[in-house]
Amino acid sequence: MSLMKKGAEANLYLEPFARALHRAGEGKLVVKHRISKRYRTPEIDEQLRESRTALEAKLFSDAKRASVPTPVIYEVDRVGMRLVMEFIEGKQVKLVLDKLSRNARRRLCELIGRQVARLHRAGIVHGDLTTSNMILTREGKVYFVDFGLGEYNPSLEARGVDLHLLKRALQSIHFRVTDEAYRAVLAGYQREFGRGAGEVIKRVEEIEHRGRYVAKEDRTWR
């Protein structure tokens, strides 16, 4: 097996179709294996790996149904904690975003914003919207991967947190272009989401004011 990537919670292997699925087929597939973490108690470890594997597969296909490009899932192995999926050829948005021209960056971010809105309208939140989980293909499509922290949640709060995470990723990784990138994301999001987008965006601002030191003052009243 050839290790393609060692993610935070999984190892990703690139394998010939036949080897990954034990049946005839062309090309290469990605096997995402959620590895056990010795630091956490076995009950939590098993529960997290199993539920995330199963849920991720389901979210991938529902996202695709909502017109958000995601890899095709070929196999869900809840015992081995493995997902077998299509290999997406392209570049991580993380690696290209800062290098693009201003206009290209704006277009890309608008598209990302639109896709986030499509997920949200379908009742899905991604849960880990960072630019390493977005793959830009040669045709200019943006694939979303890693739904391991995603969920079905149509609440304002969940949507706000989702967008907030994307903003945070832009701040910590793409600090040179954060503002323009985030503005474009919001523009795309608003256009696609339509009515109600303003409420979500307002919630993002609210979330930013919590969890800082505000919590400390809140606890006075507990």
Next chain:
Amino acid sequence: MICLGIESTAHTFGIGIVSDKGHILANVSSIYVPERGGIHPREAAQHHAAVAKKTLERALAKAKVRINEVNLVSFAAGPGLGPALRTGATAARAISSFFNIPLLAVNHCVSHVEIGRLATGAKDPVTLYVSGGNTQVIAFEAGRYRVFGETLDIPVGNCLDVFAREVGLPSPGGPQVERLARKGKHYIALPYVVKGMDLSFSGLMTEAVRKHRAGGDLYDLCHSLQETAFAALVEVTERAVAHTEKKEVMLTGGVAANKRLREMLRLMAGEHEARFFVPSMGLCQDNGPMIAWTGILAYKHGVRQRLEDTVVNQRWRVDEVNIPWR
């Protein structure tokens, strides 16, 4: 060069005296303990004002330093509770103007990381900073400290403290929960919430309290609360390690006293071939030396502030601070 640093962001009024060689000459503090319930900002401020003079005298005596030998005064200007912060600021300004010593306002969270680096020798760690008032994963990237993960609601120390209070354990709750958790045998499923790089503990706290009221075994619940909260903390820290590819992990803040949390982080660090560091507890908790040392770093790298620049900022974020010394 000798710096006198004043910490007063929350419960602790602390004074530290540190030399520019990094020698900690004094670390003296007085901690406000609320009679009941959580912290009351105004009471904390009153406590700090009442103990300020005494604490200063003890620190100078401990360091064997006279006030006119002090070359710099620094204080924690945030983040923290407004009234408590203002007490520290007032004390610092008074010393500075009365004895004509330069004054610097420094960031509390940056100071936790800096004193940790000084004390442990860690050079460029991913830091998990966990206390009653803060829960953050911090790492240095492109000229600044950046927040790679934080709580979306209550800090983890607060989660332990409130749980403990609700089930009738004495305060502070963290050490109590740790003690009882050792006798816990069965894991009771509790809500585990990681959202990307961020965390949430309020649902966990509420559910643990609810399960206790429903007759759940307290030992098992303490064990399960710790296991759940800490697994989430370590997962988010691990994400930052994987993302930044740094080879050092540091734990600090009052919750760093917890042995189980240390063990979990050490295991995680090992899996990433990273070294693991924890400063001594006197320098993990809120303390004066961290403020003094950060003052020295800033001053030696040309940071100067006019009196009117030294305002307190309750929500001062680490990523807003210029770090010319790195």
